[in-house]
Amino acid sequence: MTATDVSSGAAQRRSGHYLYAASVALLCAWVLVPLYFLLINTLSSPDTVNSFPKPFIPEFDWGSLEFFAGYEGxxxxxxxxVVVAVLTMIMSIAVGAPAGYALSRFEFRGKGLFRMLVLLTRAFPLPLLALPLAVMFIRTGLDDTAIGLALVHTTLAIPFAVLITFSLFxxxxxELEEAAWTLGCTRFTAFTKVVLPLILPGIAASAIFAFVISWNEVFAAAVLTIENRTLTAFLLAKLGEAPLHxxxxxxxxLVVPALVFIFAVRKYLFAMWGIANR
Amino acid sequence: MAEIQIKGVAKSFGSYTALHDINLTIQDQEFVVLLGASGCGKTTLLRIVAGLETATTGEVWIGGKRVDHLPPKDRGIAMVFQNYAVFPHLTVFENIGFGLRMKKLPNDEVKRRVERTAGLMHIEQLLGRYSGELSGGQRQRVAVARALAMEPDVILMDEPLSNLDALLRMEMRAELKGVLAESNTTAIYVTHDQVEAMSMADRISVMHQGRIVQAASPIEVYRNPAAEFVAGFIGNPPMNFLPATPQGGGRWAVAGQVLDGPQTPKALKFAIRPEDLRLADHGLQAVAKVIEPLGAHLLVTCDVNGALFRAVLDSDLSVKPGDTLTLAPQSDRIRWFDPETTRAVA
Incomplete structure (x- = not known):
């Protein structure tokens, strides 16, 4: 190999490096710039928000947020x-964690199929289900209630709860459980004394993820509630008439809790995707 | 006081039979090793005694009580696992005391017992640490201490030393044997390592394809293997086999040599351990193939009548590949096997 070969190879590597850095920067900007504008406009007075040109630095004026808090409903x-998201969180863990445990610990007929079916609940578009659900909810009296909407959100969150807890379990x-059994535990106490302490952070992550799913969900919320709208559905309904600020x-x-929570539990979400890719 | 009786235990996984009709009685305070290659069913048998696996048929009795329908916690056993199973969220102290806390013993009793067993296993200085801060050997000690702290009638060990490096394994072997002898418990120890089995056991139970082939003292298993499998499995290098043809009147032709043997008209296999061969004027003609000096001895792999044959000879001997050696088997160490049943013939 000659000296020119080496230098051209290095140049190629360097240009590849620049391309990589540029792509990363572009992707970050794609996500961060809108978020930054959102931040600026939220922390500016209503007048600034509605005027032009807009500033690039937030004024730290609480006017917009005060208006938001004072807005009717x-x-x-x-x-x-919050109520619907918390209910979703509780129900999806109550159902999803035992399912995840069963999937990881027991061999049973149709296990592979079950795993796939769990995912398949996400294959049906919500608009397809919304109308029959609305009819059913009206018949059972679940329409326009927090618990009814939480049930729908739970079905959306369960596949993730099952997969995350499955990978954690x-x-x-x-052997840790077996050791506990030989040391005087029943199946239940072995679970509470050994498995639960080890899994608690993961369960929390999975719960938070369920919370975020419910928090961000807009379609079912808009269709199934009228008086008791969630924030997403409420904002959607007021989209036409509400002022910009x-x-x-x-x-x-809406964005902040979701962003903070997802950032907090990212490690566990990667774990879930690792399993799903296998 | 805990005698273990395993009566007619069989285990199938679907159409695969892992254990066939196992019968074994282990005396109180006896140290029995279940020895066999992987997949022979030894761990399954241990787990059935522990209650972690259910036998398809058969009964398990511990200390005169039938236990096969009881959960592990009610069997009076403690177990040491191959991968130690030290709880990662608890300190060493709480790991060792885990079973005692489950028994709801008072705090000072827990402390006394944890400190005593930790002392026994030389891990007093580690009591405040977590599993992640321990080496493999230390975790092993914690696992054994945790089992001993229970003061069980029976201690079950599933390849407890197999994850340790060779030097540590040798050290732990001797230590474990000493500690267990003092604790007066009945022990079942599963291993695939014949050196561990020979050096630790009161009795070795050799398993093969889901059956116990021989259960006897280490020396008996070594000197008088009950079956060809045992002869080939125990001993390193293993026993040599050669076909033998009957000459009548208890005389047998083995590779051109005539030897005394059992009175039976059937064809048999002649067997001899490599270290029971001497260089002599009359004997088996062996062509040396590979010579491996092992320090104390010389391991010579040869060809006798087309069959593989090994001899352990004095290391002073000078042999080259291609040399012909005359090897005389020590007559009281010769064993005979029936090639049809593979059992030993007296």
Whole structure:
């Protein structure tokens, strides 16, 4: 190999490196720039938001947020969102974690099929289900209630709850449980004393993920509630009439918890995808 | 006081039979090793005794009580696992004390017993640590201490040393034997390592394809293997086999040599351990193929009448590949096997 070969190889490597860095920067900007504008406009006074040109640095004026909080029905919608998300979180863990445990610990007929069916619940578009669901909910009296909407959100969150907990339980060697059994535990106490402490952070992550799914969901919420709208459904309904600064503030309030939570549990989400790819 | 009786235990996984009609009685305070190659059913048998696996048929009795329908916690056993199974979220102290806390013993009793067993296993200085901060050998010690702290009637060990490196394994072997002898418990120890089995066991139970082929003292298993499998499995290098043809009157022709043997008209196999061969004027004609100096001895792999044959000879001997050696088997060490049943013939 001659000296020119070496230098051209190095140049090629360097240009590849630049391309890589540029792609990363572009992707980050794609996500971060809109979020930044959202932040600026939320933390500016209503007048600034509606004027032009807009500043690139937030004014740290709470006017928009105050307007948001004072807007008729907004706080109630926020409360509804929290209630539905918490209910979703509880129900999806209550159902999903035992299913994940069963998948990782027991051999049973149709296990592979079951795993696939769990995922398949996400294969049906929600609009397809929304109308029959609305009819059924009206008949059973579940329409326009937090619990009814939480049930729908739970079905959306369960596949993730099952897969995340399945991968977590699979990461705990069965010998730990067996050792506990030989040391005086029943199946139940072995679970509470050995498995649960090890799995708790993962369960929390899976719960938070369910919370975020419910928090962000808009379609079912818009169809199935009228009086008790969640924040997403409420904002959607007011999209036409609300002033610009309300939209920015509402968007910001919606994005922040989801963003913070997803960031907090990212490690566990990667674990889930690792299993799903196998 | 705990005698273990295994009566007619069989285990099938679907159409595959892992254990066929196992019968074994283990005396109180006896140290029995289940020895066999992987897949022979030894771990399955141990897990059935522990209650982690259910036998398809048969009964398990511990200390005069039938236990095969009881959960592990009610059997009076403690178990040491191959991968140690030290709880990662608890300190060494809490690991060793785990079973005692489950028994709801008072705090000072837990502390006394944990400290005593930790002392026994030389891990007093590690009591505050977590599993992640321990080496493999230390985790092993914690696992054994945790089992001993229970003061069980029976201690079950599933290849406890197989994950340790060779030097540590030798050290732990001797230590474990000493500790267990003092604890007066009945022990079942599963291993595929014949050196471990020979050096630790009161009795070795050799398993093959889901059956116990021989259960006897280590020396008996070594000197008088009950079946060809045992002869070939135990001993390193294993026993040599040669076909033998009957000459009548208890005389047998083996590779051109005539030897005394059992009175039977059937064809048999002649067997001799490599170290029971001497260089002599009369004997089997062996052509040396490979010579491996092992320090104390010389392992010579030869060809006798087309069959593979090994001899362990004095290391002072000078042999080259291609040399013909005359090897005389020590007559009281010769064994005979029936090639049809593979059992030993007296």
């Amino acid at each position: 907004m706080l109630k919608a926020l409360k509804n969102s 699979s990461g705990i060697p069965i 309300l939209k920015f503030a509402g968007g910001f309030i």
